[in-house]
Amino acid sequence: MKRNRLSLAAAGFLAALAFGSGMAEASGVLTIGRREDSTTFDPIKTAQNIDFWVFSNVYDVLVRVDKTGTKLEPGLAESWTISPDGLVYTFKMRDAKFSDGSPITAGDAAFSLLRIRDDEGSLWADSYKVVKTAVATDPKTLVVTLVTPSAPFLSTLAMPGVSILSEAAMKKMGAEAYAENPVASGAFTVKEWLRGDKVVLAKNPNFWEAGRVSLDGVEWIAIPDDNTRMLKVQAGEIDSAIFVPFSRIAELQQDKNLKVQLDPSTREDHLLINHEHGKLADVRVREAIDYAIDKKAIVDAVTFGIGQVANSFIPAGALYHFGDNLQRPYDPEKAKALLAEAGATGLTLNYVVNAGDAVDEQIAVLLQQQLAKAGITANLQKVDPSQSWDMLVSGDYDISVMYWTNDILDPDQKTTFVVGHDTNMNYMTRYNNPKVKDLVAAARIEQDPAKREAMYIEIQKLSKADVHWIDLYYSPYRNVSRANIDNFYQNPLGRFFLEDVVKN
Amino acid sequence: MRAGSLRLPLRLGRRYPAFGLGLGVVGLWLLLALFAPLVAPFDPILQDGTIALQPPSPAHPFGTDNFGRDVLSRVIWGARIDLQIAFLGVIFPFLIGTVLGTVSGYFGGLVDTVFMRILDVVLAFPFLVLMLAIIAILGPGLASFYIAMAMVGWVSYARLIRAQVLVLRGADFIVAAKSLGFGPLRIMFRHLLPNAIAGSIVFSMSDAVLVLLNGAAVSYLGLGVQPPVAEWGVMVAEGQGFITTAWWMTTFPGLAIVTLALGFSLLADGLGDMLGVRE
Numbered sequence: 001m002k003r004n005r006l007s008l009a010a011a012g013f014l015a016a017l018a019f020g021s022g023m024a025e026a027s028g029v030l031t032i033g034r035r036e037d038s039t040t041f042d043p044i045k046t047a048q049n050i051d052f053w054v055f056s057n058v059y060d061v062l063v064r065v066d067k068t069g070t071k072l073e074p075g076l077a078e079s080w081t082i083s084p085d086g087l088v089y090t091f092k093m094r095d096a097k098f099s100d101g102s103p104i105t106a107g108d109a110a111f112s113l114l115r116i117r118d119d120e121g122s123l124w125a126d127s128y129k130v131v132k133t134a135v136a137t138d139p140k141t142l143v144v145t146l147v148t149p150s151a152p153f154l155s156t157l158a159m160p161g162v163s164i165l166s167e168a169a170m171k172k173m174g175a176e177a178y179a180e181n182p183v184a185s186g187a188f189t190v191k192e193w194l195r196g197d198k199v200v201l202a203k204n205p206n207f208w209e210a211g212r213v214s215l216d217g218v219e220w221i222a223i224p225d226d227n228t229r230m231l232k233v234q235a236g237e238i239d240s241a242i243f244v245p246f247s248r249i250a251e252l253q254q255d256k257n258l259k260v261q262l263d264p265s266t267r268e269d270h271l272l273i274n275h276e277h278g279k280l281a282d283v284r285v286r287e288a289i290d291y292a293i294d295k296k297a298i299v300d301a302v303t304f305g306i307g308q309v310a311n312s313f314i315p316a317g318a319l320y321h322f323g324d325n326l327q328r329p330y331d332p333e334k335a336k337a338l339l340a341e342a343g344a345t346g347l348t349l350n351y352v353v354n355a356g357d358a359v360d361e362q363i364a365v366l367l368q369q370q371l372a373k374a375g376i377t378a379n380l381q382k383v384d385p386s387q388s389w390d391m392l393v394s395g396d397y398d399i400s401v402m403y404w405t406n407d408i409l410d411p412d413q414k415t416t417f418v419v420g421h422d423t424n425m426n427y428m429t430r431y432n433n434p435k436v437k438d439l440v441a442a443a444r445i446e447q448d449p450a451k452r453e454a455m456y457i458e459i460q461k462l463s464k465a466d467v468h469w470i471d472l473y474y475s476p477y478r479n480v481s482r483a484n485i486d487n488f489y490q491n492p493l494g495r496f497f498l499e500d501v502v503k504n
Numbered sequence: 505m506r507a508g509s510l511r512l513p514l515r516l517g518r519r520y521p522a523f524g525l526g527l528g529v530v531g532l533w534l535l536l537a538l539f540a541p542l543v544a545p546f547d548p549i550l551q552d553g554t555i556a557l558q559p560p561s562p563a564h565p566f567g568t569d570n571f572g573r574d575v576l577s578r579v580i581w582g583a584r585i586d587l588q589i590a591f592l593g594v595i596f597p598f599l600i601g602t603v604l605g606t607v608s609g610y611f612g613g614l615v616d617t618v619f620m621r622i623l624d625v626v627l628a629f630p631f632l633v634l635m636l637a638i639i640a641i642l643g644p645g646l647a648s649f650y651i652a653m654a655m656v657g658w659v660s661y662a663r664l665i666r667a668q669v670l671v672l673r674g675a676d677f678i679v680a681a682k683s684l685g686f687g688p689l690r691i692m693f694r695h696l697l698p699n700a701i702a703g704s705i706v707f708s709m710s711d712a713v714l715v716l717l718n719g720a721a722v723s724y725l726g727l728g729v730q731p732p733v734a735e736w737g738v739m740v741a742e743g744q745g746f747i748t749t750a751w752w753m754t755t756f757p758g759l760a761i762v763t764l765a766l767g768f769s770l771l772a773d774g775l776g777d778m779l780g781v782r783e
Contacts, residue, residue: 226745227744227745227747227748230748231748245745247570247745247746247749248745248748248749251748251749297553300553301553301556301570301571355644355725355726355727356725356726358742358744358745361726361731361742362570362571362742364731365551365571365731365732366551366571368731368732369549369551369732380730380731381643381644381730382644382726382727382730382731383643383644384640
C-alpha cells in the first residue's frame with residue numbers, strides 16, 4: 001500500500017515536471033482573501049489560526065489529521081509503534097526532502113520537537129513538557145520517550161506548532177531569518193512575503209507528495225473589510241475568500257459563479273462567567289443566567305440559522321462530544337425564581353465586549369435584552385480586543401463572550417484549558433471543582449478509549465451541572481470560491497488542503 | 505409662544521436665506537428630538553427577531569434592522585443623542601477657548617507665551633488621534649468624548665479670540681476704559697469680548713458639524729455611545745455588514761447625519777453674513 005503510493009507520487013511528480021513547463025503560470029495560482037496577514041513563519045511563536053493555516057501549506061508534520069478531522073494519518077512519519085507501557089514512541093521516517101533539496105531526517109524531527117519544548121520564545125512549551133527525550137537513533141528512526149503515558153500525545157504531533165523544520169538551515173540562517181523565509185517541508189514554499197499585505201507561495205517541487213499538488217502557487221491576500229473581500233470574489237478579482245459574514249451567506253449562495261462552503265469546524269462561542277465575583281459564585285445564579293439566555297434566538301439573529309445551539313464545551317463532531325449533555329431551555333421565569341431563591345434579585349453584571357467585532361457586538365445587544373427579561377441588568381463595556389483579554393485574565397469582568405477552536409484532535413487540550421484547573425484559571429472563569437480537576441488529569445493518561453470516553457462524558461456532565469460557563473453555539477467555517485475552483489476545503493481543525501485544490 | 509416671537513427669525517430668514525434654511529433644518533431636528541417619544545412609532549431598542557431586516561414598508565418606513573428594531577424610530581431617538589453631542593461637544597471648547605484666548609491676548613507676555621505653547625503642543629498632534637488617545641485612557645463612553653473634546657477642541661477658539669483681542673487691545677475705547685480705571689476682568693469680558701466674539705460664534709456653528717461627525721466617528725469605532733442606545737454613527741457601524749443586503753440600515757442614519765451637518769453649515773454661513781464675519 002505504502003509503496004504503491006510512493007511510486008504513484010513519483011509518477012505524478014514526473015508528470016507534473018513534464019507538463020508544468022507547458023502550462024500558463026498564472027492560471028495555476030490560487031488567490032485567497034482573508035482578514036489579516038500572517039505574523040510569522042516560526043511555528044512555535046504563534047497561537048493564531050491565521051498563521052497556523054498557512055503553516056499547513058508550507059510545512060508538513062509527523063502525523064496528520066485527515067480530511068474529516070476525526071482520524072490521524074501518517075505524515076512525514078511513515079509508521080510508528082508504541083511500547084506497551086505507553087512511554088516510548090518509535091517513528092519511522094519516510095523518504096522526503098526539504099524545499100532546498102536536503103533530506104528530511106529523524107534528526108530534524110527531534111530538533112523540531114525539542115525546540116517547541118525548550119525554546120524561550122515557544123508559546124506551546126507546556127503542552128510538550130510530557131516529552132522526556134527525543135532521539136534520532138538513525139536518520140530514519142525517531143525515538144520519543146515520555147515522562148508519563150499520554151493519550152493525546154500522538155495528536156499533539158499533528159499541531160502546526162510542531163511542523164518539521166530543517167535543523168541545518170535553522171542553524172545557518174538563525175531563527176529570525178528562518179521565520180521570514182523558511183525552508184519548507186510542505187506542499188508550498190514562501191516565494192515572497194509583503195508584510196501586512198500578502199503571502200505569496202510557490203509550489204514546492206521537492207515535496208514528497210508533489211504529484212498531488214496541481215496549483216503552481218497560492219496567494220494569501222489580507223483584505224480586512226468583509227464587504228470588500230466579498231465584492232472582490234464576486235467580481236472575480238480573487239478566487240476564494242474566507243470568513244464569509246453570516247449575513248452574506250444566503251445571498252452568495254444564489255450566485256451561480258460562486259460556491260459557498262460551510263465546513264464543519266470545532267469553533268464554539270461561549271459566555272465566560274467570573275465565578276469569583278459576588279453572587280456569581282452561587283451555582284443557582286449561574287444556572288439562572290443559563291435559563292435566561294435564548295440560544296436559539298442568538299443562532300437565528302447572529303448566525304442567520306447557520307450555527308447550532310451548543311450543549312457542551314467539547315464541540316459537536318469532535319472526539320468524545322456528549323450529544324445528550326444537559327441543555328437548559330430558555331425560561332426567564334425559572335431564571336427569576338432561581339435568582340430570588342439565591343437572594344440575587346436585581347443582579348447587575350459588567351459585560352465586557354470586544355469593540356469592532358460585529359458578531360460579538362450583536363450577541364451583546366441580544367444578551368442584554370434577554371437578561372433584562374429575567375431581571376438581570378447587563379452593563380456593556382466595549383473595549384479594544386487587546387485590552388479585553390487582559391481584563392479577562394485579571395478577572396476584571398463579570399461576563400464576556402469568547403470562542404475557542406481546537407488545535408488538536410484530542411479533547412485533552414481544550415479540556416485542560418477550560419476545566420483542568422491549570423495556570424489560566426479555567427479559561428479565566430475561576431471555576432473550581434476538585435473532582436473535575438482530578439478527572440481531567442486521569443483522562444489524560446487513560447489508555448483505554450472506552451474508559452476514556454466515559455471519563456470525558458462525566459467531565460462534560462459535571463461541568464455543565466456547575467455551569468462553568470454557558471455554551472452558546474457551534475458554527476461552521478464559512479468560505480466562498482469561484483465556481484472554477486475545486487476542492488477548496490477546510491477540515492474541522494482548520495487545515496486547508498490546498499495540495500488538492502484544482503483551478504480549472 | 506406668542507406669534508410675535510416667530511417674526512424675528514422669519515424676517516431674518518427672508519433676508520439671509522442660508523440662515524433661514526439652516527435654522528429650519530436644525531430646528532426640525534430639534535423638534536423631532538424633543539418630541540421623540542410622541543413622534544417615534546416604536547420603541548427604539550425593542551427587539552423582535554420575527555421582523556428582522558425588513559425593507560422599508562408602510563409599517564416601517566425606514567425598514568427594520570437585524571434585531572427587528574424600527575430604523576425610523578431609532579433615527580428619531582438618535583437625534584437626541586447627536587444633538588446633545590453637537591451642543592456639549594461645542595460649548596465646552598467654546599467656553600474654555602474663549603476665556604483662555606481673551607486672557608492670553610489681553611495680558612500678553614509670559615501668560616501669552618505659556619498658553620500659546622500649550623496650544624502648540626495640542627496642535628502638534630492630529631486632532632482625531634489625540635482625541636482617541638484621551639478616550640482610550642478615560643474608557644469608552646460619551647462623558648469621555650466630551651472631556652476629550654474639551655481638552656482638544658479649545659485651541660481653535662483660543663486662537664480666533666486671541667487674534668481679535670490683539671487687534672482690539674490698542675483701540676481707543678479700550679484705552680478709554682483703562683483710563684477710567686476699570687479692572688482687567690471688566691475690560692476683558694465687558695468691553696473686549698463682545699466685540700471679539702462674533703467670529704467664534706460663527707465658527708462654533710461650523711465646528712458643530714465637525715463635532716457631530718467626530719461623535720459619529722468615535723461611536724462608529726465603538727468608543728462613544730454604548731449599545732443599545734440609538735446613535736447615528738453606531739447605526740451606520742451596525743449596518744455596515746449588511747450594506748449590500750439591507751441598504752436602509754446605513755442609508756437613513758447616514759442621511760440624518762448629512763442633513764443635520766448641512767443645517768449647521770448653512771447656519772454658520774448665514775450667521776457669518778448677518779454678523780459681517782468672513783472666515
